[in-house]
Amino acid sequence: MSTTEPDNVALNGPVVGRYRVIPLIEKGATAGMRPAVASKDVQEALALPGTLVADWQDKAIKRLGQLVKQRRGLRVFLDNCTKCGACTDKCHYFLGTRDPKNMPVARQDLIRSVYRRYFTLAGRLFPWLVGARTLNKALLQDWYTYFHQCSQCRRCTVFCPKGIDTSEVTMAGREILASIGLGQQYSQEIITKVKSIGNNLGMKPRALADVLENLEEDILDDTGVPVRLPLDDSRADVLLVTPSADFFAEPHVDGLIGYAKVLHQAGVRWTFSSQASEAANFALFTGQHDHMRDIALRIRNAAVDLAVSRIVIGECGHAWRVAYSYLDALVGPLDFLDPAHSRVEHICEVTHQLLTQGRITLDPQRNAGKVITYHDSCNVARGASMGQRAGGQFRIPRELLAASVPRVVEMSADTTKQKTFCCGGGGGLLTDDMMAVRIKGALPRAQALQSVVDSDEVTHLVAICAICKTQLSSVLPHYGLQHVQVTSLHHLVGDALVL
Amino acid sequence: MLGYLLTAAFVWAVAGSAYRLIVWARTPSTLPMPLTPAPTSRVGVVGRLLLELLTFRALARADRTTWLASLAFHYGLLLILIMHLRFVWSQLPPSLVPFIGLSGWATLMLIIGLSVLLIRRIVIDRLRYISSPSDYLHIILLLTLAASGTAMKRLWPVDLYGVSQFLQGALRFSWQPLPESLVLVVHLSLVLLLLFVFPISKLLHGIGIVFSPTLNQRDAVSAQTRVLSGSSHSKTRE
Known part of the structure; x- marks a missing residue:
């Protein structure tokens, strides 16, 4: 089995039709498009x-x-x-x-x-x-x-x-x-890396420490505030586990800076872990429950080793599904956690709580001029929840955005919340050899986005998933939507934060 | 002969369905997979299942035509089955008597619903692609059942008391002769076929919904009481 070159793709073309138009079937249209087989x-x-x-x-x-x-x-x-x-x-x-x-x-x-x-x-x-x-x-x-x-x-x-x-x-x-x-080469190789090194990228602890140090300097230069990005800090109460793309990829890293600013401002003692420097768990995608357990176990072990009382997951869709729905069944009970935080929390829940408690202040005027729309990530929308409220996974991110940006518009209700369309790159497909399929799969999201760009001049598309962010920023240009900036939710929160 | 077969078919349908349910029930359900937002309480889950079972809520979301056709077909079938109870019980409970007057309407609903489902399965290319012969035949089986039943009612009336004696006999292992009627033989043969197919086909899907982990699991995590606060359990060591 071999891989195929992207072909037959509407490159830079206008968005034709709408997602409500059901196409006639075309047998064998993508029969040749498959990812590389694992070595x-x-x-x-x-x-x-x-x-x-x-x-x-x-x-x-x-x-x-x-x-x-x-x-x-x-x-x-x-x-x-x-x-x-x-x-x-x-x-x-x-x-x-x-x-x-x-x-x-x-x-x-x-x-x-x-x-x-x-x-x-x-x-x-x-x-x-x-x-x-x-x-x-x-x-x-x-x-x-x-x-x-x-x-x-x-x-x-x-x-x-x-x-x-x-x-x-x-x-x-x-x-x-x-x-x-x-x-599949892409997913299985990632599983070997995360199991042996601790993250999907295969980034060693030393390299990670350097990255974090550089980011601290950047934040200091930008804001004049010494915001820390601690690694393996045993004094921490909170272990933050985030997708490794957050450490270096655009636009993810601005989200990471956002988390750090929020936690700094609220005075939370927190840390990353080099042992669990990855929230993602690709064994979910490959259906390999034993590997899924091993990968989840790193997080538990890191939390025990660092003796933290809370575990928080960064902006990653499937990681949140695994953490929210599976962690207890896989590596539970997490009885060492603070009884007041007895389950793993999402960074959006934490920020939302800090905002409600008045421990941070957000000024939407700092994001003046931006018109944003929110893309619900599939695993958050349909595989997990947030907060204690029905539909918290839809409301908490939206409430954070409403507090951070002057203008938020919704895409068509057929394409959001529980009915959200996948970005087209989830489930272990975010690999270059699947680019043709990824572009085609983003069609409904691109159409819904085009519609609010036309009606409301949307400038930013916000997501809380590393895969969504990478996928959307690489495929939207193929739909002529390169001017819409794909953004981390915590980037906007971080920019609105009164430090 | 038909009497013995009918008894055997009933036993087969009940035992076969029970076997399927036991297999589903005994297969472990390891990782939770409720489709969220999901109810947080067990009562909520019962409500969700009832809503799906009684209103076909997801189908309403998906496709209005299919939804209306399915509702007409299933509720038509339900009414018809209720009316058939008069052949099984020597006396129909008074609460069910009014349903007998609805018989014509119920059959009409059933036939219209099934016809729409059959037509769309033939006409829409996506449906044609996913359909196997059995998918068409299930609909045709039910349509011919309805047609032969209607024929007995409207064209070639049969001795209803005799039918009732025959059926009660078949269910109580005391077999009685069948009233002479070709259309009745056709109708009962189709019933036999339906009973044979029932436990080994998709026709068990109604009960299957109850076993669907996406629908029958609650969002147990969200149900945990939990107070978020940043400083309740800080470390003492420095």
């Missing part, structure tokens, strides 16, 4: 076969049989689809690529057909009648291709009358693929 070294580092095993068909079917016995969600989702079609026009990759295998139900059917063939009575007796298929090489190729054209954003689940979650299916599918030798 032998990476596979073997994760105790997986280096190349496709000889008896891959038996192994894959056996593994599927095990997974449906271990994961109720997977089994119920495979059993329960009525092919009603509700999801067929809800996936950004389908809307952007028109490839029918990117319709959520068709994506699930790649595994469902095999499940039916080998594990259900009807499929064993009458395969042709119920769409049951033998697992052959062509279908295996489709597994690899289309399970990697899913960002596991769960938008389809919102519209499914059976509550079927396609991400559980593609996570299982990727797990099976990796177990027979077909891992």
Whole structure:
């Protein structure tokens, strides 16, 4: 299997149509677009076969049989689809690529057909009648291709009358693929790095310390205030775990500076950890629960070693889902935490609380001239919550923005909050070899954004997810939206903060 | 003959469905995956499930035509099933008697709903792409059931008392002769087929919804009581 060059992409073209327009299907439109397969070294580092095993068909079917016995969600989702079609026009990759295998139900059917063939009575007796298929090489190729054209954003689940979650299916599918030798290079390599070095970038503690020191100097130059970015500070009460992109990437790093300013101003004693210098947990994307646990365990261990009483997660979508929903099940109970902060908190919750308590002051006039709109990140919107309020994951970021910027406008309600569209780069697709698919997948978000740029002259698109920020800043220019600045929420908070 | 088959089919449908439910129930649900925003209480979860089961809320969000057609079909079917209880119980509870008057409307709802679902499955390219033969056949099976039932009511009336005796016999293992009627044989044969298919097909999806972790789990994390405050548990060591 090889990678494909980006082609057939609307480069710099105007935004054609609207996300409400449902395209006709175009069979095989993105059949050739798939990410690089993991190298032998990476596979073997994760105790997986280096190349496709000889008896891959038996192994894959056996593994599927095990997974449906271990994961109720997977089994119920495979059993329960009525092919009603509700999801067929809800996936950004389908809307952007028109490839029918990117319709959520068709994506699930790649595994469902095999499940039916080998594990259900009807499929064993009458395969042709119920769409049951033998697992052959062509279908295996489709597994690899289309399970990697899913960002596991769960938008389809919102519209499914059976509550079927396609991400559980593609996570299982990727797990099976990796177990027979077909891992994805990008995600699996990141998992090896985070497990051996502590972050996705493979940045060593010394390098991280240098980065943080330089940033402290920058902040001092800019503001005249000695804001610290502590690393492994044992006096800290709060451990801040943030996606490693925050340490160096644009526009992420301005968000990082924002966190530091807020915590400095409120007098919170906090630290980063070199052991857990990464919030992301790509094993969520690959469905490998054992690796997900190991990666999550770094955070627990770092918190215990530094003897902190609170853990706070920075602006990262899937990290927040893992921290909010899974951490207790994976590495809990976190009984060493301050009872008043007995679960992991999101940086937005912390800032919001400090603002409500009057421990920080925000002056929106410091962001005068900016017109911003907010992109809900999928894992925050549909996989987690914030605060103690219903819909806190939607309201807390918006309230912070309202306090930081004079003008905030909303994109179409079909594309925000629970119905938010993925940026097009989530779920382990944020790699250059997937650029063509990433650009196509961003279509609905670009259309919704174009609409508020036209109506309200929006200047900034705000996100609280490292993947969203990288993806949107790299693909929006392809839609002629390069003048809209993709921004970290805490960049705007930091700029509005009265130091 | 048909009597024995019907008894066997009932046993098969009940046992097969129970088996499926047991398999679902016994498969471990390890990592929580509620679709948020999710209810924080168990009562809230029951409410969410009832809303999905009774109003098909997600389908309403997704596609109005499918939603209306599904509502018409499912509620039509429910009314018809209630009316069929008169064949199973020797005396229909008084509370259900008014439903008998709705029989014509219920059948109409069912047929219109199913027809819309069938037509869109044929006409819309996305639906055609995802449909297997069984997806069309399920609809056609239900439509022919409705047609044969209507034919008995409107064209070739049958001895309802005899049907009732026959059915009660089949369910109580004391088999009775079937009134002579070709359309009745057709109708009951289709019932047999439906009962056979029911536990091994997607037709169990209603109960499946209750087992769906995205819908049946609460947001337990958010339910934890928690007070955020910055300085309650600071370190003493310096």
